[in-house]
Amino acid sequence: MSKRGFKSLVVGLLTGATLGLLFSPDKGSKVRSKINKKARSNKKVSNALDYILDLASDTFKSVKKELGLKDSKKSENKSKKDSN
16 A cells, blocks of 8 residues: 555544544543543553553653643642641
8 A cells, every 4th residue: 555545544544533533422531431441452452552651641741841840730739738
């Protein structure tokens, strides 16, 4: 399959999946839960998702560190403890 054909296939799949989710009769949280359960039932997909989530988390942390941003949840929790 040519690069153009593969690219078209991927774009078509993503477009179809997006439209399917947008027009789903279920609530968004229920749809996400179903997707998560299906994906986690397959060991290879589950491992890939874990890897991607870890990579995204590490990247996010390094970007926050690079920008000098603090964790807002920790700051809020600290503020609440200090006020008590």
